[in-house]
Amino acid sequence: MKQPLRLCAISAGFVVLTFMLFSAAIQTAQAQVPAPVACSGPTLDMKLLVVTNGKTEAVFPAIRQILGYLGTPYDVLDMTVNTGGITAAMLSDGGCHGYYQGVIFAYGGYIYTLPGMSILTAYEQKFAIRQVNWYMYPNNDFGFNYPYNGVITSAGTDSASFTSAGASTFWYANTATPVTISNAYIYLGTPLSAPPSGASVTPLLTDASGNALSLIYTLGDGRQYLTQTFDSSPYLMHDLILAYGLINWVTKGIFLGEYHVYAAAQVDDFFINDSEWIPGTPCTDPITHDRTRPDSTMLPFFRINSADMSSLVAWQNKFRSDPLLSNFKLTLAFNGVGTTGNTDWTGLSTRGVANDDLTTNVQNYQQYFHWISHTYDHPNSLNGLHKSDPYGDPDTPQVDSIDLEILTNKYVANGTGQNLDPDSSNSVSPIHLTDFNPANLVTPGVTGLNDTSVPSYLVQDGVSYVVTDTSVIGQPNNGPNPSPNVGIVNSYAPSLYEVPRRPNDVFFNAANWNDDQAEFSCIFNNPVQPPYNSFTAPQILDYVSSSFVTNMLMGDIDPEMFHQPNLHDYDGQGHSLLGDTYDQTFTKYERIYKLPVVSPTLDQLGQNMQNRNTYNLSMATASLTGLSGSNLTISITVPATASVPSAIIPITGLYTVGAESYGGQQISHVPVSRGQTITLPVTPAPPISLYSLTLNPTSVTGGGPQPSIGTVTLSGLAPAGGTQVSLSSSSALASIPPSVVVPAESTTATFTVNTSAVATSTVITISASYGGASKSASLTVTPPLLPMVSSLALNPTTVLGGVQSSTGTVTLSGPALAGGAQVTLFSDNTSASVPASVTVAAGSTTAAFTISTGAVAGSTVVTISASYGGASTSASLTVTPPTVASLTLNPTSVVGGVQSSTGTVTLSGPAPAGGAQVTLSSGNGAANVPAIVTVPAGSSSATFTVNTSIVLVSTSATISASYNGTTQTASLAVLL
Known part of the structure; x- marks a missing residue:
């Protein structure tokens, strides 16, 4: 589904307030500020206060968005609803227990x-x-000089x-x-030139003209403003x-919730055509x-092949060698029927698994992906x-079942489940x-989830997680x-459990x-929808990749949807629709961000x-008690009234044993039961x-073209100059x-593990050490x-028996190993003989052999x-019988009744067993x-006598010889 462009020209609107108008109010507010009261062990609830005036500010949904994705608790003080404003009871118990750890003003004024x-x-x-x-x-x-230097409207940039x-x-x-x-x-302004005594100004963002667009104003009385x-x-x-x-700044780096950057891509319809x-x-x-x-x-139909997958593996490994992208790995959602050699699903011209290199070469690429x-x-x-x-019942006949769909695909995946395919011509193998x-399951067309029975059947067959389509609105058990x-x-x-998944404008059939x-043009020109109706391919790519970056920066976890045609190496240079999309996505991402991407x-x-x-x-609620750096504790409570028996509470900035280290921050996931308080x-x-x-993949072919990529991750950010991690291999x-x-x-950093050929499967331990810690994989x-x-x-595929031979060429799915590959040969008829085997030389993929033929009485297929290698393939050879090649008479002129002539019939090849009876x-x-003359078996000619009678007038006779549908003639002159 198409989403509108996420652009928003924001007007200054109400924000231009005259500084002089409020100077008196400022002075009054400052005069009413009481002196701060010191607390030896203050308690602050881990929650934010957001101040808005009607929630109409353009920034308000941006504030809600980041807090919503983080999972950070907050209260909204809406000045149009809470017209009485702030009261002391809203903020604290009057003593040393504060109810908010930070404050956000949608508009500072x-x-x-x-x-x-x-x-x-x-x-x-x-x-x-x-x-x-x-x-x-x-x-x-707010720490700026006034008056400010001017403005840039929403039509401009800085x-x-x-x-x-x-x-x-x-x-x-x-x-x-x-x-x-x-x-x-x-607004363009400069940092305050002469801050009050005890105050300081720290610019965070500045432009080329020296304007500070973001700064921290430390007021010297316990307060800090970031504006x-x-x-x-x-x-x-x-x-x-x-x-x-x-958010990290206002909470001082410790808050309820967590943030990650995600990029999860799922590719449907693998092994079948689209x-x-x-x-x-x-x-x-x-018609319609x-x-x-x-x-x-x-x-028409399209299905990728083995060459496309080789390109895809190389493309993905390129990204996984990037420390920020070392976790990126595609998920392939497959349909097992496409591995059975059935041309209805593969679109190939010849039936049989051996003719499908996407299936026969699956072990060359499967280890690089999630399935x-x-x-x-x-x-x-x-x-x-x-x-x-x-097959249903008499009242409700069915042609399919959930067990067939789920258990048979399990069987194809790894031999578990059960082969329930009723088509015996399909070669169903793990x-x-x-x-x-x-x-894990992707249901076809996101169907079955709102059926009253199918979801339970899926669970009974071991399915726990499925996907929905975020573009579907208003349908139960589907949507965003x-x-x-x-x-x-x-x-x-x-x-x-249903995981919402995002469609995009890389279409399934492209x-x-x-x-x-x-x-794309058809969709957005019927009806016309500017500006999309005129988009070119580069604009589509830019739009889609930009939307991916937007979702990544939001912290959105939803996966993206693709289909197998999107993996096609369309130019033979390793480019595909999916690859191009993520090439541009990650290029844009790394230009602005440097957090590791989670997949x-x-x-x-x-x-x-x-x-x-x-x-x-x-x-859940949480509170910070104590002074920073002095016996500070966090207390987490799940009330007895909670609707869940327990929960895992994410706390960023808290270190506990086993805490996640992400982007230089510690994230603890603390399990808390209903009615329980835990203090840490x-x-x-x-x-x-x-x-x-970590290693990816964890299994490789020794000496093969694809290495394994190792990734080391530190518990925090490496210092200036970087951090050297020692590596070792057990073999x-x-x-x-x-x-x-x-x-x-x-x-993080990555390294390459190259391997040598092995005779038997070998497990090798890779180790890394730094800072007194060692890890192995x-x-x-x-x-x-x-x-x-x-x-x-x-x-050729048609030969004359006993005269011509044919050349056969066998091709392997990959180079023959050392010693060569001995391919077994067989002929189902003695009229065509083959050697028992032919050897494909080491390193080669083809070998040729000769097919000798014998004479046949009729056309024989x-x-x-x-x-070889557990697979067989076949081809047909048509062996044809001989025909009458010529008929000659000697002599060609005789005196009737006195002389005879000798006729000779010659076949195009040797006569078959039993001879060839030529009709005369x-x-x-x-x-x-x-009536006939017999050409002996193995011979190609025979003679016969032409007897003549006395004639009154010289005449001529046409002599004919016929065999296997062919006829030759010759003329004999009979003279007076």
Whole structure:
């Protein structure tokens, strides 16, 4: 489904307040501020206060968005609803228990109009509370000189560079890249030239003219303001870049909730073919006059092959060698029927698994991907299917079943489940996927989830996680997230959890950008929808990749949807629609961000969403008690009234044993039961050490073209100069560098594990150590897989028996190993003989052999077969019988009744066993021939006598010889 462009031109509107108008109010507010009261052990609830005036500010949904994705609790004080403003009871118990750890003003100017602002000021002073002013014009009260220098309207842009302080505040951003502020009103001001005694100003973002667009004003009385002088909205890139840093700053780096950058891509229909929307496809169906369906029968089919997968593996490994992208791995949702050699599903010209290199070469690429089920043969719908009676009952006959779809695909994946395919002509065999989780499923067309029975059947067959389509609105058990990073509990089977998945404009039936642009144009020109109706392929790519980056920066966990044609290497240079999309996505991402990208599997996505939902439902609260650096503790409570029995509470900035280290921050996940309070000390994380070592893949072919990529992760950011992690291998069969350097301000680095050929499967231990910690991971090095015979070709395919031979050529699916590959040969008829075997030389993929033939009485089709590597293939040879090549007479002129002539028939080849009986005839009674003449077996000619009679007038006779549908003639002159 198409989403509107996420652009928002923001007007200054109400924000221009005259500084002089409020000077008196400022002085009054300052006069009412009481002196801060020191607390020896203050308690602060881990919650934020957001101040708005009617929730109409453009920045308000941006504030809600970041807090919603983080899961950070907050209260909204709406000045149009709470007209009485701030009261002391809202903020604290009057003693040393404060109810908010930070304050956010949607518009900073509300400090002049918010009733009770003096009470809030006193609270901020007493508890050293920070305040973010998401948008404010520059003036003295926020640490800027006044009057300010001017404005840039929403039609213009400004480029804001990070200062050293800004680089520290927004450490997760690529601070070498300035932030482009556009589609927003911008005030231009300079830092306060002469701050009051005890106050200081720290610019975070400055432009080329010296204007400070974001700064921290430390007032010297316990308060700190961070103020931005530009407007924002949820989808403007500058807000997406800066929002997390604002929340991290206002909470002093410790808060309820967590933040990650996600990129999970799932590819449907693997192993089967899809329709292809080729350029020139009519936008309107000429028969129905409706928009042409994307799977219209007028469209050709397309299916990727083994070469496409080789390109895809190389493309993905390139990304995984990038420390920020080392976790990125595609998930392939497969349909097992496409591995059975059935041309209805593969679209190949020849039936048989041996003719399908995508299947025969599966072990060359399967270990590089996550695999999930997409059902066995992709029925149009799961709705209404019985569980296990594929042939139904007399009242409700069925042609399919849930068991067939789920259990047969399990069987194909790894030999578990059960082969229930009723088509005995399908070669159903396990393909041995090493990273397959049967709990995960993509239902065809997102069907079956709102059926009253199917969800329970899926659960009974071991399915726990499925996907929905975020573009579907208003349909139960389908559609978008009910809240950020939360999925859907199926209403008919609560054990079935639904993960919302995002469609995009890389269409399922597009194998190249010409396809995609053609369909895109049809969609957005019927009716015309500017500006999309004129988009070219580069614009489509830019739009889609930008939307991906937006979702990543939001912290959105939803996976993206693709289909197998999108994996096609359309130019032979390694480019595909999916690859191009993520090439541009990650290029844009790394230009502005430097947090590692997380790529969860479907079950991990589901578990994360379930954990987030139980956290939301737990009504958990948390409080910080004590002074920072002096016996500070966190108390977490799940009330007895919670609707869930327990929850895992995420706390960023808290180190506990086993805490996650992500982007230089510690994230603890604390399990708390209903009615329980847990108190934990806030202690600094131990010195930076090695946090983890991972290998991908964990199994490789020794000496093969694809290595394994190792990733080391530290427990914190590497210091200036980087961190050198020592590496070692338990065997010379897996070679690695002696060390790898984690760059400064990063947490990860990658290295390559190259392997040598092995005779038997060998497990090798790769180890890494740093900071007193060691981690290890196992790598399985396997012998090269035997290639399979993939094709047999004959040339020529029709020969004359006993005269001509044919040349057979066998082709393997991969190079023959050392010693060569001995391919067994067989002929099903003695009229064509083959050697017992032919050897494909080591390193080669083909070998030729000769097929000798014998004479046959009639046209004979012979099947020649070749077998190797557990696969067989065959080809047909037609052996034809001889024909009458010539008929000659000697002499050709005789005196009737006195002389005879000798006829000779010659065949085109040797006569078969039993000889060849050639039929003879004469067209004139003056010349007589026998009815037949027999060419002896193995011979190609025979003679006969032509006797003559006396004639009254010289005449001629036509003598004919016929065999196997051919006739030759000769003339004999009979003279008077």
